[in-house]
Amino acid sequence: MHTITAAATRTTAWRWPVILLGISGLRLDRGTRYRPARLLLFVLTAALYYLLTPVLTTPAVATAYAATVWLLYYGGLSLTLGGPGRTALIARFGEDRAYALYEVALGVLFMNQGFAQAVVIYAYGDSLPAAVPSWAAYAAGAALMAVGTFYKLWAARTAGLDTYYCRDMFMGRPIGDASELVVAGPYRHLRNPMYGAGNLHAYGWALWSHSLEGLAVAAAFQLGIYLFYHLCERPFIERAYVRK
Template identity: 65%
Template sequence: MLSSASRTSPVWRLAVISLGMSGLRLDRHAGRVPRVALFAGVVVLYYLAAPPAVTPSVACWYAATVWVLYYGGLSLVLGGPGRRRLIGRFGEARAYAIYEVALGVLFLNQGFAQAVIIYAFGDSLPDVVPVWASCLAGGILMVVGLSCKTWAAYATGLDVYYCRDMFLGGAVPGELTTSGPYRYLRNPMYSVGNLHAYGWAVWSRSLEGIVFAMIFQLGIYAFYHFFERPFIRRVHLRATATRDSA
């Protein structure tokens, strides 16, 4: 069992943030062991089942389904009546727990969706691009993108990463983050933070993987433009302006 000091150390928090970005919330005490077991079981199942089952058509259908559930689901729940219905039926705490688990499953499947696209379509970059160049460029993009995304999530915390404020319909304790990469970029998670997906595709020499990364990045920017940014302006910036004028 980890001591309280270990649980608050930067290394432990970095591990929690990294796994949380993949769909596993270790910062939640309730149901932690079942979550870890389920998460590990799903990962093992995917790795065992994917190679014999994946074909180009299956990979495309899987990726499209994940895209629709991810961005369509986020839009309906956070930008539509979904969260109100969940809260009305289950109560605020239980409704958020259900939403959080569902979103974590989608985070996990987004990564696997790109993996099966890359696996199904194989080496498809033009031969004019040398292997060493794709490995070098892909490696740099993966390091830069994943570092920026992890840094941003570390600065904001996983509740912001999971859009808890939008689900609850109001500001949660804390202010808009201006530390970490937010000192330099307005939206580091959605911009530079997505370079790792392009890097993975370039490293794997998968043109279809690059298209996948582009389509998913366009999806998150559409969600941000139509739902998240209006919420931030309506709730967070208004609260900041009211506090400053008091």
């Protein structure tokens, strides 16, 4: 998501809490029809996480859970947006309903992505080499969490939550005014701030928790999103926006 349309820069007026909830898996900016169902699913999923935390934070289960989420998230997203998944959904339900279903499913995966990294960090805390001073891990971790969270929110606000949820890719065409591509906000000086600097918070959390395995999982999830970008998203951008 390193490029955005002119319409996105004009219409992005989300409040920061709405953006934060949106990138966490709960969209409150999309009408009212599906809002109660989204909110209920979000609350029930969060409650389930809480109840299962004692099990999920054991090292073996945390590792298996993170691997499963990685496969479901990046594999499912690639098959849906880069394969026959979206066309099958649209043929079955129509564009609007199909996108609503996809959007809810993707929101659940967003939640699981964050929680999977959290349980690995918790399960493998205090595993950094003893040579790394605690003060350095805390300082670097706090800085990375602050920078990463700032860039993730800034990029999501600039591009819009529809872009964050890959709505144009799901529809198979540019949404809104696609007459030109513009660079704004963090995209003015970073090609892909959402996937790059926006993921620094995961490394920061791992450092703060002194988790070597947490750093590895953060890297694995960032690698996954870049694979998705190069294999699915970038070809779509070049086809739909760049090539006239």
